[in-house]
Amino acid sequence: MTGNTAGDSSIPQKRRRVHNHTLPSSLTPPQSLSSTSFLYNDDSTADVILRLYDNSDENPDLSAGADQSDVEIYLHSSVLTRSKYFDALLSDRWQKDIETDSKSKSKVSLEISNGSIDDYVNVLKLLYCDDFTAVISSVSIAISILPIALELLFEDCVKACVKFIEAVPWTEDEERVVISLIPMLKREECDELLARVSPANVNTSEEMLIELLKVAINNLSNMAFAKAFVAKLMRDYSCKESARRVLDRVFLDTLKEVKMSLEEYSRPDFRVDNNETEAMQRLHLHTAMKNGRNLLWIIERMIELGVADRAVVEWTNQDSLPTDLQRAFRDELWRNIVPALPGVVLRCTSKLANVVVSGSILADKKQVRMKLVEDWLPVLRVSKENVSAGMSNYKSLYLELEETFLKITSTLPMSDSQRLLKECLSFSTRNIDDCPHLVTAYNTWFRRAKQHPPPTHPADNISEAHHI
Structure with missing residues (x-):
């Protein structure tokens, strides 16, 4: 100017x-x-x-x-x-x-x-x-x-x-x-x-994504379209670590809802009359089913983005959830109210177990891999025993999860795999041809058991031979 x-x-x-x-x-x-x-x-x-x-x-x-x-x-x-x-x-x-x-x-x-x-x-x-x-x-x-x-x-x-x-x-x-x-x-x-x-704070984008995820899985009638839209936002989101934090938080919140619902179902308040107790148990099962489906969708998003590490660890640290699920699957009530609940829970387990087997998520701690099989194998077994004959579409899911558990077992020390393989006998069916995955797992274990252990320090042995 x-x-x-x-x-x-x-x-x-x-x-x-x-x-x-x-x-x-x-x-x-x-x-x-x-x-x-x-x-x-x-x-x-x-x-x-x-x-x-x-x-x-x-x-x-x-x-x-x-x-x-x-x-x-x-x-x-x-x-x-x-x-x-x-x-x-x-x-x-x-x-x-x-x-x-x-x-x-x-x-x-x-x-x-x-x-x-x-x-x-x-x-x-x-x-x-x-x-x-x-x-x-x-x-x-x-x-x-x-x-x-x-x-x-x-x-x-x-x-x-x-x-x-x-x-x-x-x-x-x-x-x-x-x-x-x-x-x-x-x-x-x-x-x-x-x-x-300008955002009010550095976490504004993450808070927005968390709110969108929760709205998409909880509050909308057209959930499929809302979930698809939010999934695209997550894929296009530029910061992987932010996406990890967002999905971890929503995963933990949703998992908490599933656990609370099953705890309430498994431990009903007997101070009320029988009719009210049954009505409350129905509500708890419906809530568990709804949040279980949401949890499966969140796990799929975490795997898609390669950020399922926290989910794998948390899924192996659920002391009460597998127990409550076994108790629920032994009851008759769930079959008429939420017949798909076992499938949803086992799909969550299968998704997380598969990323461990594939190496997409490196569960490098032995106890994480061992506990994944140890805690969720009984849930699989009880589900197989109590799902009605009319639900034959679960057969492929059971077989996939059995194979995955056996593969994880093969990554453990022989003493641990020996103990878990005894629990896997439930995978056997009417004849040997129906369970080739179990046959392969036992053959692998016995083959390893017959092998002489390799020298612990080959270089030391070579040095010793030269000295002689």
Whole structure:
């Protein structure tokens, strides 16, 4: 922003013109909204001639509107004082530096430093307008005007632009411009804009994802579509560690709901009558089923993103849950209320056991792998014993989980696998051909049992042989 006297010879005279450009109607301030009796660019009443010039174009194309780089506009000092910049420039302190023509018009020059000459003209026109709502009618207009209003210290215009920008949606490109303008504003002027583009804390994105996950699995009737949408958000989310924290938290919360429901079912309050007790147990089973399905979906998302480490460990540290499930599956009530509950629970177990076997999640601690089989093998066995004959679709699930348990057992020390393999005899069926996975597991164990252990320190043995 440069205010100086007119008469600068650096701009060729043929490029100077009096500005009479007709702007779009939306940018033309209605005279009825102006409290001044003066008209914009009125030569007959003006007492200030403002020259706008642009020195940024070193090689102007004179054949294509080059006169836009230098214009003169007739203005009124009483109106210009709405801008603190012009108010100071036209004050007595600076009058001696301002050229005056024969008709006592002050001549002032202003170099374009933000946007185009038309943008400056728009702001100058707004000096003649009291109500900006008819003029500032789009974000593009507001963000083109705002930098110039700030430059000219035109506070009313600044407030009007900011108010409009705060209230309407932005495109992505407009948002980038708004963010670049925020540092130019006073703190109290940009609080609302900052709140819109800046998170309240560093975990805001994670909190939002947690809320979306919980809404998708708990509160929506079209859960399948909501889950699919949230799953896509999780896949596209850029920070894997944030996704891990989000899914871990929702997994633990959902697992807690499953556990509480089964605990309430397994330990009913006998102080109430039998009818009420049965009604409450039905409710607990329905709640366990609903949250079990949610838990399975969350586990699938964790595996998809490769962040199921915590889920594997937590699933192996459930002392009461496997016991409560066994008790529930031995009852008759669940079969008519939630017949799919065993399948949901065993699918959760199978999903987590498979990522351990595949190496996708390295459960490097022996006790994690051993406890996964040790705690959940009884649940599998009780489920097989108590699921009705009509639910033959569970056969493939049972076989998959049995094979997975046997593979995990093969990763354990022989003393541990010996103990677990005795528990796996329940995998045997009517004939040997029905359980090849069990045959393979026992053959592997006996083959290893017959082997002589390799030397503990081969290098030491070689050294000893050389010495002899």
